[in-house]
Amino acid sequence: MAPDTHHTEVGSPSGSPFAATRAAAAVMDACGVLVGWSAVAEELLGYEAAEVLGRPAASLLAAAGRAAVLTAAADMRHEAAQGWQVGAALRRKDGRDLAVALRAHPWVGPDDARFWLLLAAEEAETRRWEEDLAVLSGLFNQSPVGLLVSDTDLRCTRRNRALERMTGVPIGQRLGKRIGEALPDLNAAEIEATMKRVLATGEPVLDFIQRGLTPADPGREHVWSTGIFRLQDSEGTVLGLCHAVVDITDAHRARERMQLINEASIRIGTTLDVGRTAKELAEVALHRLADSVTVDLLDSVLRGDTPTPGPADQGLTLRRAAHETAFESVRPPKVLAVGELSRFAPASPQARCMADLEAKFIACLDLTAPWLDEDPTRAAIIRAIKVHSLIAVPLTARNVLMGVATFYRWRDPEHFDDDDVTLAAELVSRAALSMDNARRYTREHNTALALQRSLLPQRLPVLNAVEVAGRYQPAGSGTDLGGDWFDVIPLSGARVALVVGDVPGHGVQASATMGRLRAAVHTLADLDLPPDELLTHLDDLVARLTEEEGGGRDEPHADGPAIGATCLYAVYDPAERRCTLASAGHYPPAVAGPGDGVDFPEVPAGPPLGLGGLPFETTELDLAEGSLLVLYTNGLLMARDQDIDIGLDSLRHILSRPEPALEDICDELTTALLPFRPPDDVALLVARTRALGPDRVASWDLPPDPAVVVDARAAATRQLDLWGLQELAYVAELVVSELVTNAIRYGKPPIRLRLIHDQNLICEVSDGNSTAPHLRRAQNDDEGGRGLFLVAQLTDHWGTRYAARGKIIWAELSLPR
Template sequence: MAIPKGIAPTETHVPFDMADAASALIDATGIIIGWTPAAERLLGYPAADAMKQPARMLLVAPEDAAQAEAIGSWCQAHGGWGGLGRLRHRDGRRIEVGLRVGAMRNPGGDTSWLVSGIDVGSVPAWALSGSLLQAFLTRSPIGMAVLSPDLRYVWMNDTLERYGGLPREQRMGRRMAECLPGLDTEALEAQLRQVLKTGRPVIDYEYRGWTIAHPHREHAYSTSFFRLDNAEGRPVGVCYMGIDVTDRWRARERLALLNEASAYIGSTLDVMRTAQELADFAVPRLADFVTVDLLDSVLRGEEPLEPTGDTLPVFRRAGQTSIREGCPESVARPGDAVTVSPTSPFACCFFSGEALLDPVMDSSISAWSGDDPARTAKAREFGMRSLMVAPIGARGALLGVASFVRSRHPEPFEEDDLLLAEELVARAALNIDNARRYSREHAAALALQRSLLPHALSGGQAVEVASRYLPTDARNGVGGDWFDVIPLSGARVALVVGDVVGHGINAAATMGRLRTAVHTLADMDLTPEELLAHLDDLVIRLTEEESGQEEVAAAVLGATCLYAIYDPVTQRCTMARAGHPTPAIVDASGEVSFPALPAGPPLGLGSLPFESAELALPAGSLIALYTDGLIVTCNQDIDVGLGRLSNALGQAALPLEELCSMVIDTLMTCPQTDDVALLLARTRALGTGHVVSWDLPCDPAVVASARSLAMRQLAEWGLEEVMTTTELIVSELVTNAIRHGIGPIRLRLIRHDVLICEVADTSSTSPRLRHARTTDEGGRGLFLVAQLSRRWGTRYTEGGKLIWAEQDLPEPT
């Protein structure tokens, strides 16, 4: 046999379980006097061949004899030996064995030696028995325990003892519920009973709770259970092995929180709402009190200001939430400016752009509050004990700072909590920045819309008006429908409603171009059919110009418009339409009708001429102009929509604003599919007390009479202050009509918001304003009229033309 060199043979090196070992008994002279069947199986020698033979026949090589003698000497001195060696099988092969030699004394005092050995190569299970098995189980990093069939502890290793925090001797013989009050022991014992009953193991059963070892912090464990059976296959107990998977559980929880946060934070494109959602989500999942402070420029939708030097920009409280109702810890309300000390962690976080963690802030409350007495008092009053501060940044820009505080939570923040807070803030920051960008674009869109639609409508003394506008794109507030009320000469007023194809910015821009064109054409005092013809030519040109931009071209082509002119003197209304729905008329008795106006084509087609129709609208009549989005709703037929509109307008006696709201509420009962514009106008009349006219012959001598007639009328109206200028205007206009026109001549004065002087003749010659030379005897008439009047112009009529001039009335005393 070979003895390991340099190592004294000792039993402490033999951790083997020799219960099933091959054994031989050797007397003091080295002769084999005992041989077991196991020895025969190990070495191949039958008992008959081994008995009475010298033990040296089992040596592998002759040189092993000296080592065998050394072992014998050791045994004589120490009473035994154990270690590794090698023996020769009967067929000549070598077998590595683990040996144990022990002394045996017979009654006569002679000593024999019992040698036991096992094949360490063919029996690897040797290492799982005996003292090594005990060390393996006891020192394993996995918690292990054995419970009896009635689920009482009978054995556990050191690791499980550390997990539970209760000494081993206090757990032996007791049930789980008696030792682990912070765990759901009923569920655990249910698993154990199932395993005892079925014999099927349970793998990776996870549960959470606290133990005596960690009474203030929840831990997660993963445990496997299997049944222990005896040699007859009967269950004698159950074993469970568990590991602490708190880190894995927390990582999974953080991932779940982040996924949940993605759905919770950023539900709207509102900066304040998004900041509040961040605070609401973090309490109480992560902190007891959270504040979100954003740059004032961010809340206004502007670009965030970059930190410069040690100067802090203006911050405003955008969101805050507490586990306590009403956020009593806060020193500011949402929307308030927040005072920040340059030495506080808040300022350090903003300037550095890095998150800060103060796990235990008891000794640094003053530093955290920046020596602000109010903040310091709040921190001490509510027991704020742990703090995290994270910068809110997106796309390379800092938007603000979020603060997370624990007061009731027993555990301080950790690095993992800071990582979670940073990730939550980063996700919220993108939504905040998107909301900021949207706010800026939304403000621009609203500004565009406000600039394109009329700011205030006034029908003067001609009509009383009310309107409503509902864009389909309610979020941006822009669309392609429009309406207008345009004052015209002679106290008349133009009522306009139009509809551009599509929605959004392109439609709004197109609407603005058309509205501006209508204003320009209206100032030319064109009739409705002439105005639409010019507008149609404009749309054709715009379509050709925008041929490379399909969306813009589509918005222009196919636009519709209705243009109406109401004259409060004659109480008549002239209308023409280009593919637009017919207006609704409500007479004084409340009857609603839809007049049969000639149907012109939509703008830009250029296929058919436009025609106008004239209606009598006595004072008190109501005219409703609208776009098809009002009547084509809920996928209903247009006739159904017209019927509902007719029923709603039957309440025409209501104040106009109330009626306008009622019409919208009655017809808009489902989500919009198109922009909606509604313009209601109630007609008025200018009676004889406001209008006077005279027919004059085409004779230069009549100019003096015209002046006298006008002066007497002004005296009756109490307008002596404008007599001088009116006398000159009447004189020049009548003279101009006599010289350049064809009689008869008609002079008319109209007093309403302004004083209007009109002179009509049967000539179609257009007057021309020019500067007269010093040598000219005439040519200054219209120049004087333009200088003396507020504005002046020419309007063509069926019988000729009419030149008019307006003057401001004197302020009442």
């Protein structure tokens, strides 16, 4: 009986070059004679079975190396009872030599006859197959990449040692199970959905990120990158899936830290507000680094002051600036609210880090630590939520300690490590620099705001001439400095000056320039100059300021600190109910007479201050008692980026139904016309006129005769009796006598005496001569020259102002209390 030449090599995997369907097979008897020959052997060497059967097998070996092959085969035949393999060269029928791998396996035939099954495969194909076997063996036995093979039911059929080390699940507990059964802490639903998609489509998945806890490291979350591809045989039948798993925890965390640092550079320090920066630090670190974050700052930092450089002393008191936590269902006994005072025990990590300016790190917090007992309130919170790890980092910049940031973990089971400390220190460092910049800005800004407030009226005077109310609204959030201002200046003769001005630009320079202009207006107003002359002097002042800054009127592009400033100056006389105005490039006032509607009178707009070259003109308005006079800067009308005419119409509409109280009018105007953050600062002044009737004013025309002085004194005395001011009669007679005598002696007709009963008693004598008198000290032998000296000594104030024709000498006496 012929032996079976189609025997399959035992243990050869599918695809092996020594498989029965692929290898050349022959049978050799115990004498070395060929007794069997396969079709594959005939195809490989070219010999038909009839040509080789009965011949010695050695006759097919190539002459070169035949002896070495026979010797090696003989040696291995005695040593390898299960068979042997040797490299050999066979002679083909066409005379060419063919390098092959030759295998021999013993075989017992009928009647216990001994045979050898010889299998031959081309050497190159054999070498490739052996390399494939080595790669497969290395992947499953030596590769650091985790490998897993699952069937079409998603159950594990094979897994390598690397994956066993990653998961901590022994091979016996993993085979035959699905992912959720073996590793319940992973997101099995998401993983199996991906596996089913790969099985269905055949499209592999690369870099599929999974994260979770495993028995190999139950206290730390790991991150894996997985590639999944479908397995199928040569006929296309789907066999299952292969998973290649790499643990990328360290790289993933490093990337997350870098992303968090990059995000912090964008989200921390978006404003120049210390409190907001502290909150941004806490918000950025929450969830990504810690479960709770607190930021406590020195009071001096919140105020913008400069703390003492270097570490802090023990027992330092701070104030809670920010607190973010991941509380959901858990509620602590008490959380320190933002703004409350915060103190740390001397032995606490926070106090120690502020003492040496080094971060303090407790990887595993002992809830019975002595320093916790020194701070019962904070200890109660820590113990209630079971904080297990914390980091305390001092907030320092430029060697200045500003506070401390504390990071807690209690939900995340993983403890802080050295990389977390480095990350926390980096975040705090960025926040500290932003806070220091904000602190410096706050200090300088508070100084500038204090300067601006000191330059604006602290309180408006209470006058009989007008009732006034004003508003100043800075630009932006209410902290941007500007150059708008308003003022109310009492003048002689019971008159009042109403002023509003606008210095272009923002910042300290605009505020300082505004202060200089306001001081100049006060000085010029004390000279009782008419509005047009006052603006002329103010224009000269701005020109000089510009020259001091390096510009000048002759330089067309000069941009001095006040070039382009505008001003509206109005003088109201309650005795005559007349308002005299002049404008330097400013908007006209709004006038609302009782029952007469709202009007914007045409006031000739002279050039803005500092430009020069054109005169300023004066306009006179007769105002009924109770009229509203509204002065404003352009920011009131153009704050909403609207056309000026729309702003004027809105102003007219509001004033057409004025509230009885001026403060309410100011509130309604600013609320209706200004947005929440106006782009420009705004000055607003609202005045309601009053009148001094005949019962408060008495006047007499006097002839230029010295004898009339007696009549003038008598008339003044009678008027004071009518007003109930008999206590002032003696002094008033002396003042009237001296002023009338001077007008008759040195002035020109017409001469007029006027008494005004206002907050003071005002005595005025006018004449047609424009020459102003001068106060001088008379010598002992001088017969005159003592009149004005007596007036100055007896009155509270006195002075001279010019009229359209001549001048007016005035003096004020305080009313008796």
